[in-house]
Amino acid sequence: MKILTVEDVVQKFSLKVLTGENKLKEQIRQPKCHRPGLEFVGHFDFFPTERVQILGRKEITYLHKLSKEERQMRIGNIVKYHPPCFIVTAGEEGLTYLTQYCKEEGIPLLCTNVPQITSEFINHLDNYMLKILAPVMTVHGVCINVYGLGILLRGNSGVGKSETAHTMIGRGHRLVADDVVVLKKLSPRTILGTHDGKTKEFLALRSVGLLNVVRLYGRKAFQDESKISLDIKLTKWQKNSLNNELDHESKFTEYMGVQIPHIEIQLQPGRDVAGLIEAAANNWLLKQQGYSAAEEFMKRLESEF
Structure with a gap:
């Protein structure tokens, strides 16, 4: 603080x-x-x-x-x-x-x-x-704003967080913070993600170097802060794990006592990770409006019996 x-x-x-x-x-x-x-x-x-x-x-x-x-x-x-x-x-x-x-x-x-x-x-x-005056903590990761939602990308060093963020910028989304994400607890239900000042507007890409996204892609590529709505962990692909469940149990990551919806995305060559993040963001928005694709699908199955 x-x-x-x-x-x-x-x-x-x-x-x-x-x-x-x-x-x-x-x-x-x-x-x-x-x-x-x-x-x-x-x-x-x-x-x-x-x-x-x-x-x-x-x-x-x-x-x-x-x-x-x-x-x-x-x-x-x-x-x-x-x-x-x-x-x-x-x-x-x-x-x-x-x-x-x-x-x-x-x-x-x-x-x-x-x-x-x-x-x-x-x-x-x-x-x-x-x-x-908000309580503060820092996490290693990347924060991006997708369709107005703050998304925290986490994962081991070198897994591809910054590269994924760069792809998201190319799709019209915004970088908030790279490498060091500052989280501020604004209320019992609200976590704000921002940068630490030193890394503002910078994105570090392996094999390329440090980029200033505002200089490269314009002001629309960067946002100073964003309320965190989703916590996404990027992991390496593991065979026979994370199968296609119809409605897997909701998971959460807790930051300073605030629970943030959590999902895991496994990486594999050719997999459209940016597209999956966009789908996760849109799905979250639908759930906030009271719609669940899994619930609708189950109702269709039940109506046949």
Whole structure:
């Protein structure tokens, strides 16, 4: 997990720093921000004090309607919990009272350069913080995006993962990462695949060398990240194994507690591995829509008896 500071958020979203310039190195530990509401009327039982606090037009308008004494009390009750920072999305006009309290408590008070729709800003900020603070692991393999699905290709060194990815690029699919795939856990059901920065856009092919797929094939050949939907292991061909079962038992690979559907594809000269990966991706999409070819076939057989 990477370290995220208030300064990182300031730079990412080009925020104005109104107070707390000496506190910008403070860490943000929670990947979601909070928009205080109940806290302004005195309910603090579930106040997430470690989250970034967002004040939009609704909150600022409410505070302006209060008497000076009551407004000071409401603000004072919140700032004493020392959240990482406050971000105001409704402009900096009329924030004298808030500035004063944040200065006294040493809390960064930040403001967007222009008023923004608060819900949209929260979505962007949450997504950014979630990706930065997500649990991370790396795996040896290749990540490609096929028909909008992130597919993790694994297998022993030299089995043909990168060569297969190159073929997939030629079919119009996109490379995400080669050799080192960074996996980020965004939720109990979501794993995001991306590169480690150093290998971005590069694909290493034996006997050919290192390729920059964007320089060779254009921007459409590369995608920065993709949600992992399938885990495919490429293995050498073994006679009398992986026969054509009508409906083989579903298998999964677990990454950081998240189960990803898993299949194995055996390699043999002349076998269209890229085509099999495309078929697996399309089949996964159909299953998400509730269709199973094996179930339909079995129903046809049963209807004859």
